[in-house]
Amino acid sequence: MTQDELKKAVAKAAANYVERTTPAGSIIGVGTGSTANFFIDALASLKVKYKGAVASSEATHKRLESHGIPVFDLNDVDNIPVYVDGADEIDAGLNMIKGGGGALTREKIVAAVAKTFVCICDGSKLVDTMGKFPLPVEVIPMARAHVARELVKLGGRPQERAGFVTDNGNLILDVHGLSITAPKELEAQINQITGVVTNGLFAMRPANLLLLGTAEGVTSIED
Numbered sequence: 001m002t003q004d005e006l007k008k009a010v011a012k013a014a015a016n017y018v019e020r021t022t023p024a025g026s027i028i029g030v031g032t033g034s035t036a037n038f039f040i041d042a043l044a045s046l047k048v049k050y051k052g053a054v055a056s057s058e059a060t061h062k063r064l065e066s067h068g069i070p071v072f073d074l075n076d077v078d079n080i081p082v083y084v085d086g087a088d089e090i091d092a093g094l095n096m097i098k099g100g101g102g103a104l105t106r107e108k109i110v111a112a113v114a115k116t117f118v119c120i121c122d123g124s125k126l127v128d129t130m131g132k133f134p135l136p137v138e139v140i141p142m143a144r145a146h147v148a149r150e151l152v153k154l155g156g157r158p159q160e161r162a163g164f165v166t167d168n169g170n171l172i173l174d175v176h177g178l179s180i181t182a183p184k185e186l187e188a189q190i191n192q193i194t195g196v197v198t199n200g201l202f203a204m205r206p207a208n209l210l211l212l213g214t215a216e217g218v219t220s221i222e223d
């Protein structure tokens with residue numbers, strides 16, 4: 001199976017999960033990226049059951065609308081039973097690195113509201129120790145150099161993502177060379193640096209359920 005076929009298979013499994021577990025009339029949280037895009041396509045076929053979605057990025061907003069799925073402002077929604085999103089890396093404790101697509105801040109906000117976070121990944125994303133994938137950090141532009149110096153003190157090699165501006169008007173520093181053995185602590189430490197909006201570690205709010213696409217089929221890990 002190709003990587004895209006694995007992503008499609010987990011996206012379909014997530015849509016089935018939403019159909020099975022989510023009360024009619026719910027508003028679903030939807031992530032960003034290629035796997036999340038397959039999920040949006042699968043979600044479109046369940047249209048009748050749920051009321052609409054909250055998007056974690058402008059790109060996701062557009063894709064949901066292209067399927068005729070109503071998109072709600074998060075400030076008008078107080079209950080999201082499930083949030084479905086991909087990840088760049090995930091460990092057995094369901095901690096994740098996210099933000100390869102640069103949407104980490106809005107993803108973290110929607111995930112904070114959601115009751116259940118379902119992570120959908122192809123098998124290559126499951127790792128023993130996170131950090132091989134450079135950790136994205138969203139930064140207020142005027143703080144770039146300061147934040148970069150602080151990240152070096154934490155043992156990383158930050159690199160500005162060239163030509164990229166987030167949906168919030170900020171830049172991304174991708175931090176190479178980290179071996180993340182204490183994800184919660186590192187997430188908190190980086191968020192304490194003045195000028196950081198947030199970082200791509202999802203350890204304080206990990207996933208609740210991982211649907212993993214493998215050649216043998218979709219397997220799941222629950223918290």
Ligand code: 5RP
Pocket residue numbers: 031032033034035036085086087088097098099100101102103104107
């Ligand atoms: C976007 C993300 C994505 O979930 C992550 O980058 C995985 O993307 P893909 O499904 O394309 O592999 O965090 O900000």
